[in-house]
Amino acid sequence: MPGVSCLKYGVGQRVPGLLIAVIAAVASSLAATNAKAEYQFCNKTSYVLMSAIGYQDRGRWISEGWWLLQPGRCETVIADALDKPTYYTFARSVAAHKGGIKYFAGNQRLCVQQDKFRLEGRDDCERRGAIERLFARIDVGNNDKWTTSFTETADFTLERARIAGVQRLLTDLGFRPGRIDGLMGRRTRNGIYKFKRDHGLKVNQELTVELYTSLLEEAGKIQDATGYNMCNETDFLVWAAIGRQVEDDLVSTGWFRLDPDTCTKAIKDKLVTNVFYTYAEAQGTGGKRIAWGGPHMLCTMDNRFTIVGRDDCEKRGFRKTGFERIDTGAESGWTQTFTLSEEPS
Numbered sequence: 001m002p003g004v005s006c007l008k009y010g011v012g013q014r015v016p017g018l019l020i021a022v023i024a025a026v027a028s029s030l031a032a033t034n035a036k037a038e039y040q041f042c043n044k045t046s047y048v049l050m051s052a053i054g055y056q057d058r059g060r061w062i063s064e065g066w067w068l069l070q071p072g073r074c075e076t077v078i079a080d081a082l083d084k085p086t087y088y089t090f091a092r093s094v095a096a097h098k099g100g101i102k103y104f105a106g107n108q109r110l111c112v113q114q115d116k117f118r119l120e121g122r123d124d125c126e127r128r129g130a131i132e133r134l135f136a137r138i139d140v141g142n143n144d145k146w147t148t149s150f151t152e153t154a155d156f157t158l159e160r161a162r163i164a165g166v167q168r169l170l171t172d173l174g175f176r177p178g179r180i181d182g183l184m185g186r187r188t189r190n191g192i193y194k195f196k197r198d199h200g201l202k203v204n205q206e207l208t209v210e211l212y213t214s215l216l217e218e219a220g221k222i223q224d225a226t227g228y229n230m231c232n233e234t235d236f237l238v239w240a241a242i243g244r245q246v247e248d249d250l251v252s253t254g255w256f257r258l259d260p261d262t263c264t265k266a267i268k269d270k271l272v273t274n275v276f277y278t279y280a281e282a283q284g285t286g287g288k289r290i291a292w293g294g295p296h297m298l299c300t301m302d303n304r305f306t307i308v309g310r311d312d313c314e315k316r317g318f319r320k321t322g323f324e325r326i327d328t329g330a331e332s333g334w335t336q337t338f339t340l341s342e343e344p345s
Contacts, residue, residue, distance in 0.1 A: 005138050007089065007104040008151045037081035037144040043069035045152040046164035046180050047093035047102055048216055053077050054088035054110045054122075054135050061122040063110040063135075065090075069150070070212050071165025072158045081144040088135035091150050096219040098172050098269050104150050106136030131257065156182050162207050166192065169215040173222065226333040228267035228276060232258035233339040236282040236290065240338070242266045243277035243298045243310075243323055250310045252277070252298040252323075258338070270332040277323035280338050292338050294324030 041051050052065025067075045069091070090112070091104040111125035112133050125132040140146045156164055160182025170177045170191040178187040189205050196203045199214050232238040241254025244267070256264050258280070267276075279293040279300070299313035300321040307313075313320045328334040 005146070005148045006151050007091070007136055007148060008153070038076050039078035039082060039087065039145075040074045040076050040147045041067060041069055041089070041091070042074040042147055042149040042158065043071050043165075044149050044156050044158060044161045045093075045102075046071055046154070046156070046161060046168040046182070047097055047152075048165065048169075048212075049091045049093055049104075049150060051075075051077070051089065051091040051150070052110075052112055052133075052135070054090070054108070055084050055086070057084075060120055061110065062118070062120060063088075063112060063122070064118045065112055066116060068094075070162075070209070071168075072156075072160075072162025072207075074147070074158070082140055082146060083144075085139060085141055087138045087140060087146075089138055089148050090133050090135040094216070094220075095265060095268060096172065096216055096223050097168065098223075100268070102152075104136065105134045108135045108137055109133075110135050126257065129259070154180075154182070163188065166207055166211070166215065169212070169219055170195065172219040173215070223265070223268060226268075226270045227265050228271060228328075229263050229333070229335040230256055230258060230266050230278070230280070231263040231335060231337045232260055233337055234282060234290075235260050236284055238280050238282045238338050240264075240266070240278065240280035241298075241300055241321070241323075243296075245273055245275065246308075249308045250277075250298065251306065251308050252300060252310070253306045254279075254300060255304055263335070271328055271334060274328050274330065276326045276328065276334075278326055278336060279321050279323045282338075290340070292324065293322040296323045296325050297321065298323050 043049050048071065049069040050066040051069055052063060054061065054063040067077055069075055088108045088110060093102040109132055110122045111119045111130035113130050119130060138148060163184050164180050164182035167177045167180045167188055171180065175191040176187060177191040178185055184205065192205055193203050195215065201211060201214065228242065230240050238258040239255040240258055241252060243250055243252040256266050258264055277296050277298055281289060281291045284290045297320045298310045299307040299318040301318050307318060326336065
C-alpha cells in the first residue's frame, strides 16, 4: 500500500541553532496497483533542498544523506519495499539562496555530515565529526511504498514548484521575474531567455535540469563572494561566535564548528553593516585553551545560541565573553581566518 506525508516549514519552536518546522502529515490508502515499492522525497517548494533520512535497523540508528531535490522533482531514497513502521526525515534549503535557511525538521536527534554520508548511531555526533540535526518522525504503518512531500505556504503542485524554483533562483541572481508564484508569466520567460543567452544554453522556456544546475551554480558563486566567512587554519577543532547589530540590539550567535582547514559562513548574503564582533576558542595540545577574542563583552552560552542584547548576561543565565571588533569597511563579503601565527588572546 502507498502512503503520503507532507512536511511544511514555518514558524515553530526555537531551539539553539535550529527552527523546528510546523509539520502537517496525512496518510493515503489509495493503492496504485503497479506502483513500485519505494520511499520517495518530493520537493513542492520554490527552494532547492538537501534531504536526509533516518531509521532503526536491528536496534541501530542509521542516518543517510544527502539527496539534492530540485523544485518540482522527486527522488527515490529507499529503492526497496519498506520494512519498518517508522522513518525520520530532515531537509534544508541550500546556502545558494538568499535569506535564511529553511528547515523541515522535527524532534528526533540524529547525526549528519556536510558531505554525502551514512552514519550508524546517534550519540556523540560532534565527537565523531558529525553535526546533530532534528529529524521529523514519519509513521508509515504497514505501507510498503511512501512519499514525503516538502511544501511551503504557497502549497505548489510539482509543476508550479518547478516554475517557482526558477523564479526564486532568478531572483537570487538579481533578475526580476515577478512574484514567486509558480506561473510562467512574461517577466519569468524573459528572465529565463536572458539567463540562457548569457550562459550559452539553448534559448527557450524549457525548465531543464541543465538550466537548474547552471542557475544554482551562479547563485552559489554570489553567496561564496558575500557574507561573513570564518576559516580555521589550525590543526585543532575551533568553535566560533559572531555578534552584529540588528535594528536596535546587538545580537550574538554561536557556535559555529570549524574543523581544521575548513571554513563556514556565519552570515549569508551581502553584508549590510560594517562592524562585527567575533570570538573563537579551541583546545590545543595537552588540553591548553586557545582563544581569539578582545575587550568587547557579549553574551554566550555553552550550547548553540542566538542571544539578543549584551547587557545583564549573567543575570539572564548567560556568560560574558570578550569579543574582537572587526570593521569590514564597505565590503559585501569578508573572511576571517583563525591561525596560530596570530597571538591568541
